[in-house]
Amino acid sequence: MNQAKLFFSLTLLVLLLIFGAWLVFFFQWSAPMPRTAAPAVVGTGTGAAAAQAPAPLEPVFNPPALEDAPEKIRPMILLGYKIMTETKKYAPEYVGNDMACTNCHFDGGRSKDTISLVGVAAKYPLYRARREYTADLALRTQGCFERSMNGKAPAPDSQIMQSLLVYYQWISKGIPIYSNPPWAILAHHLENDHKPDAAAGKKVFADVCSRCHGEDGHGTPIAPPLWGDGAYNDGAGMDRIRTFSVFAWRFMPKSSPSLTQEQALDVAAFAKAQPRPKFVATHPNKIERVIPLPGEAKQ
Numbered sequence: 001m002n003q004a005k006l007f008f009s010l011t012l013l014v015l016l017l018i019f020g021a022w023l024v025f026f027f028q029w030s031a032p033m034p035r036t037a038a039p040a041v042v043g044t045g046t047g048a049a050a051a052q053a054p055a056p057l058e059p060v061f062n063p064p065a066l067e068d069a070p071e072k073i074r075p076m077i078l079l080g081y082k083i084m085t086e087t088k089k090y091a092p093e094y095v096g097n098d099m100a101c102t103n104c105h106f107d108g109g110r111s112k113d114t115i116s117l118v119g120v121a122a123k124y125p126l127y128r129a130r131r132e133y134t135a136d137l138a139l140r141t142q143g144c145f146e147r148s149m150n151g152k153a154p155a156p157d158s159q160i161m162q163s164l165l166v167y168y169q170w171i172s173k174g175i176p177i178y179s180n181p182p183w184a185i186l187a188h189h190l191e192n193d194h195k196p197d198a199a200a201g202k203k204v205f206a207d208v209c210s211r212c213h214g215e216d217g218h219g220t221p222i223a224p225p226l227w228g229d230g231a232y233n234d235g236a237g238m239d240r241i242r243t244f245s246v247f248a249w250r251f252m253p254k255s256s257p258s259l260t261q262e263q264a265l266d267v268a269a270f271a272k273a274q275p276r277p278k279f280v281a282t283h284p285n286k287i288e289r290v291i292p293l294p295g296e297a298k299q
């Protein structure tokens with residue numbers, strides 16, 4: 001073998017190696033991406049697959065700290081909480097009474113012993129009988145502004161509404177979507193046949209409630225008004241004897257509820273009979289059905 005032949009063979013070998021390496025890389029890089037991730041566990045039949053299906057998740061009450069929110073959305077979450085707790089300061093144009101959201105949704109809805117909003121973002125959209133339609137949280141929140149706060153509804157694309165929506169979502173972290181967290185349901189009524197007696201309720205009010213809510217029920221520095229110009233209006237959920245009585249029985253006096261169901265029904269009837277702002281409808285309550293819903297007869 002002469003020198004030239006050896007040199008030629010070595011060059012060929014090097015070229016072949018380079019080509020081989022190129023082939024390997026080429027096929028590795030251009031290997032098609034799987035369109036769907038392969039299932040982690042492959043069942044042997046329907047029975048086995050069913051046995052491996054994860055159990056439905058139970059909602060657990062565990063609202064995360066506001067400070068732990070992702071950096072980019074944290075300022076809006078913190079603002080949402082401030083709107084809930086200091087509503088008049090942060091949303092003055094939309095509040096028509098002396099109340100704040102937190103007066104009924106304690107700790108901005110983060111408490112369990114209140115009309116809790118923990119999980120509310122997983123619960124909605126929800127069919128609402130009042131509107132005969134499925135409503136999202138912006139629409140639901142507008143209702144509380146117009147009725148419970150005797151004010152005006154912020155627009156869905158306003159900073160106030162967007163901050164509230166972002167806030168609800170954060171405090172609902174970890175709650176399975178479309179679950180109905182048991183703590184976030186205010187029972188429709190006390191299952192009690194007692195006939196509400198406003199006269200007896202007047203005494204309950206004087207004995208139990210007036211020390212915080214004021215002799216005249218118009219509120220004090222330590223508790224919000226129950227009626228009068230500064231209270232919720234007569235379109236609010238709380239103006240129903242059934243809603244008020246459930247709320248009073250479960251949560252009042254604050255931190256140490258003590259009423260019997262009969263007392264709660266009586267004091268609810270008394271509150272219902274007191275003067276309060278009138279709800280003035282500024283727009284139709286129902287969503288206009290321009291398009292018939294699938295399966296719905298054309299009107």
Ligand code: HEC
Pocket residue numbers: 084087099100101102103104105115116117120123137140141144145148149164184185186187232236237238243
């Ligand atoms: C006078 C008491 C009161 C005030 C003040 C109030 N709400 Fe409500 N809110 C209610 C009642 C009652 C319900 C209905 C609860 C139910 O039926 O489970 C409700 C329901 C809600 C819901 C839906 C909860 C659910 O689980 O369906 C949201 C969201 C809400 N309120 C937000 C607000 C916001 C935001 C404010 C302040 C702008 C506010 N509320 C002020 C009484 C109040």
Ligand code: HEC
Pocket residue numbers: 102103104106107204205208209210211212213222223224225226232238244247248252253254259267
């Ligand atoms: C120890 C003081 C205290 C007593 C007593 C008390 N409350 Fe309250 N109540 C509060 C406070 C404070 C709030 C608002 C909670 C908040 O903002 O965190 C409140 C909120 C309410 C609300 C919702 C907000 C509103 O003003 O409409 C109702 C309704 C209510 N109380 C009814 C009653 C009734 C009825 C009684 C008597 C059976 C009663 N409370 C006794 C302190 C009290």
